[in-house]
């Protein structure tokens with residue numbers, strides 16, 4: 507099948523590459539010329555394990571190509587995917603300007619039947635808005651608008667796309683549903699269900715999924731905070747509740763609050779949708795508040811330890827990306843935490859395996875940047891762990907102690923076992939577990 511993908515960010519690039527991998531002819535479009543030039547050479551602008559290999563193979567076998575020319579891209583494509591940004595607007599609602607602008611452009615370019623598929627995360631009713639814009643220029647028989655939200659996670663995006671736990675398709679017509687069924691057929695053959703529904707339900711499914719996961723994390727963060735106050739250990743509580751299949755083992759890890767390009771903006775946007783419909787979504791408001799507070803917990807711990815004197819302290823930070831296996835720092839909790847440390851007069855030295863360039867673009871010379879994890883520790887009063895990269899899991903503890911001024915670790919991701927830190931002689935505070943004193 508001939509496919510056009512508009513927008514070559516995370517979602518567009520993975521969508522295009524994976525559909526090429528399953529034998530379709532894909533053309534990807536972006537307004538960013540630099541990005542397109544790099545992609546033509548097989549260079550991906552994002553760090554995503556496995557993506558570049560797949561991309562270069564599909565470029566070599568001529569199943570995927572890149573252009574800045576929207577008209578050329580949609581000329582032959584039967585299916586047009588919109589993988590455009592939907593950032594938070596000023597009031598927290600999803601800003602639809604990119605999606606609606608492209609819809610207007612498509613109205614001028616489409617000359618025969620096309621399925622316009624929205625892969626971006628968009629509020630309920632957006633498919634109808636896109637259809638209304640297309641209708642201004644096109645007769646109804648020339649297009650269908652489908653909602654096909656994406657559930658991939660950064661860091662494991664290729665696997666998530668090729669082996670999805672489910673695919674959701676909101677299609678208003680039989681004709682469009684059939685085309686989508688054919689497109690996803692290779693995935694169905696692997697036993698993964700495709701759920702066909704109306705466009706409004708598909709749009710709501712995406713927000714409900716992200717908000718539910720954000721709620722699960724926030725719930726565990728609150729349990730962790732309570733564990734600290736009651737002397738329980740959240741590791742045991744997590745295992746204890748997670749083995750109940752109704753709860754599930756995943757997404758029960760407490761930490762420094764959820765971040766990333768999606769949970770924060772999507773929870774905000776769903777809350778706004780509720781407001782617009784005069785519905786007071788109390789649970790969602792609590793999720794937002796709990797997450798805001800959780801990012802400050804590690805600062806509270808530091809303040810208590812340093813007796814409110816963070817001014818003049820040298821603090822090392824390991825991990826900046828919003829989670830491991832990505833260089834993405836969009837809405838990363840590390841940003842809020844570093845900003846709070848700087849505001850209190852601390853000096854901050856950072857290290858991350860892949861997100862250094864992105865964090866440098868954000869903070870410039872406000873921070874010290876280290877070439878490796880041990881260099882960051884030199885003379886530091888304490889280490890903060892903000893992303894659970896696997897290379898932080900089994901460090902050379904002796905080297906850490908030698909580099910640090912005092913062997914003090916504040917772990918926002920529960921990377922180490924309490925016994926290990928005790929044995930190694932660290933002062934160690936983590937989330938929802940007992941503090942290991944000197």
Ligand SMILES: NC(=O)C1=CN([C@@H]2O[C@H](COP(=O)(O)OP(=O)(O)OC[C@H]3O[C@@H](n4cnc5c(N)ncnc54)[C@H](O)[C@@H]3O)[C@@H](O)[C@H]2O)C=CC1
Pocket residue numbers: 512513514515516517518535536537538541589590591592604607608625626627628656657658659660767768
């Ligand atoms: N990043 C993720 O892991 C996931 C994101 N989503 C959703 O997918 C959508 C896209 O997200 P990302 O890929 O992360 O966004 P992104 O911001 O990384 O990429 C968007 C791309 O669209 C391009 N673009 C902007 N205007 C354009 C136009 N008029 N024509 C052509 N290209 C244009 C930009 O240059 C950029 O390359 C959002 O709605 C997001 O919520 C959904 C699931 C996962």
Ligand SMILES: O=C(O)[C@H]1O[C@H](OP(=O)(O)OP(=O)(O)OC[C@H]2O[C@@H](n3ccc(=O)[nH]c3=O)[C@H](O)[C@@H]2O)[C@H](O)[C@@H](O)[C@@H]1O
Pocket residue numbers: 627656657658659660661716719723756757758759760761762763764765766767768769828829
């Ligand atoms: O809509 C999206 O963009 C995507 O958002 C999330 O994917 P992603 O943002 O890549 O990252 P997650 O793995 O979900 O992690 C999000 C945040 O939650 C935090 N988290 C996750 C799990 C957990 O147990 N505890 C926890 O604090 C992570 O550290 C991270 O900051 C969803 O998991 C995807 O299904 C969805 O497609």
